[in-house]
Amino acid sequence: MILLLTTLIIGVPLWYFTTSVERATLPIDAITALNEQYLNNIKYEIPVRLVEIPDPLSGFIDETQDLLNEKLTNSNVRVKLFKNDYLGPDVDEKQVYDLKMIMSENEDKLLVSPYSDRLIKLFVSPDVIKHGLVSDLLSRILIENVFKSEINENNSSGTGSKTKNLIKFPFSTSYKVSINFLHSDNKMLSLPDGVLEKAVSNFKSFMNSLDSLTKFTVEFQELWYENRLITKDEYEKDGFTYIKDPSMFIDYSDWGLDQDVELDPVINLNLYLPDSEKLLIENTQRNSFIIPQWGGVVIVNDDETVDYNRLNEVFDIFAFQILKLIGVDTDPDRSIYYRIDELIRIQTVENLNNSLNNFKSLIKLINQLETIPIPLQSVDEINESIRYIQTSAAELAHLNWLAAYKHSTLALKLSNNAFFHEDMVQQAYFPEEHKMAVYSPLLGPFVTIVVMALVRGLKEVKSVCK
Known part of the structure; x- marks a missing residue:
């Protein structure tokens, strides 16, 4: 009887606490909210500042902005025009494209600076001005020439039809x-x-x-x-x-x-x-x-x-x-600095989407495998990754894509660490049958002893009662 009581009072609780799986609480509500807001739906604007605008062209900016918004209605990428030197309080001037419109007696022509100054020169002919086509010309130049690849890339990623680049290395900093x-x-x-x-x-x-x-x-x-x-x-x-x-x-x-x-x-x-x-x-x-x-x-x-x-x-x-x-575009007609900027923004969106997909897969995994552990370290990394995702999205909204890129890389690194935590990976490939194989040699003799002790105890109680 003493053996039976010792087993029930001390042995069973000790076995339970030493073999139970650590399952910390994931921030499922926060992950769900982020997925609904951002997953495959990350929007941002590309800042373009118009400088030294000739007087005959000074009234077309608002019209051009409306035209850009209309043409990019279904795009996750927008082009935002700024007048002269005003950029707003949060925009990093180093990350803004300057567009200078120059009156030309010849045909319309576009020149993109090959240097890091991000200067775009658009030569406008009198015919375009005469027929009021300046806004149409500028919107087409920005959408179909300067930022064409980026707009197409993000549209594809948003609809899920993006073709995977099989040449490119997996992302790394x-x-x-x-x-x-x-x-x-x-x-x-x-x-x-x-x-x-x-x-x-x-x-x-x-x-x-x-x-x-x-x-x-x-x-x-x-x-x-x-x-x-x-x-x-x-x-x-x-x-x-x-x-x-x-x-x-x-x-x-x-x-x-x-x-x-x-x-x-x-x-x-x-x-x-x-x-x-x-x-x-x-x-x-x-x-x-x-x-x-x-x-x-x-x-x-x-x-x-x-x-x-x-x-x-x-x-x-x-x-x-x-x-x-x-993964940098190799078009020789476009400045390397523009192509790098483009990949930074595209990679930022990809990093954020991959981080959110990691969370989504993790939730699906723990729902399917109820015995898989959820280490507290993984939860901390997920919470920190969520903060970086929110910061990166905020930086994108403020047109600061270098800061957004930096935070998105940290978010992806932490989400990968959480998803591929060694304790979780090991348990994911440790089925219940293996546990039975471990316990059977131990439980057989132990259960026999306990049963025999229980039978002996019952006999003693029965004899006392007589």
Whole structure:
């Protein structure tokens, strides 16, 4: 009887508290409210300030704004016009596009500054002014030229029809760039002193222009290869080997290119120097190709002179490949600064949507698996992520997209940490059958002892009663 009472009073409560699953309370109401307000429905405005407006054109601004609003009624992206120097108290002047309209005797023309000043020059002909088409021209220029890609991208993401970019790396705030010179024993890259350093300096200047979007660390290494993989689609012509499908070009098993254990995603950029053959990638102008979510390759054949100019061309190709791999638009007719701004805003929206989707999936997961733990740390990370989402959305509303981007990256990081918490991931793959397999060897002898003690106790009570 003592054993039975000890089991019931001490053993059972002790077993319950030591084996019970921690399930902290998620802020479901706050998550639901955020999803209803923002998920796939994040709206923001692009600020455009009109400066030095000629007197004949001073009265068209309100009309243009109305026209922009009408054309973008179903878009999550709006264009907001500001007059001269007035921007409002919360708008960061460094993130505003300046548009200067210039009277022109010739045809209408658009010039977008290639520098970081974000200046747009629109030359307006007398015919446009005469027929009162200034507002129509300006609205079309902004929607169909300057911000066309961004407006189309966000419209697609809002309706759920966005095509996934299979080339782009998963989002990260930092990358490692590994530049590899691949050659055989007989063919090596030989450069005059200082040439490589100068070309690398130019390349790093390019990467510094992407600092507002992401950070890069760069390493160089010289690697030897023995043989390349021969593909079945190759053919010989005029002394060259033409490669139709470069997907099997890299020999990952022998060339030592996948040995990096860095936490940051690694972008591999490879200068390939063939030894005895001359290689051409079919249907390419610069004898290069991109491997999705991995890196790029540039081939320099034996008959080419590798000097400072040629090396600069190689690094220009590497720069193009980096832009493609991190998702920046590569349209050469548009300033790199505009394209970076565009991706920052697009990525901000994507980060916020991914954070909200993490919350949505997490709620669905814990509803389906009632035994899965909810650590208090995950709840704290979710609450902090929610605050960053709200801050990011507020910054977007105030037209400060750099601050919005920064907070959206923190929100995504915390939501990922909460969703992929190790305790939750482990329990998600620990079914109830496994628990029975653990308990059965223990419960069998224990239950036998308890039952025998109970029977003995009942006999003793029965004998006393007689």
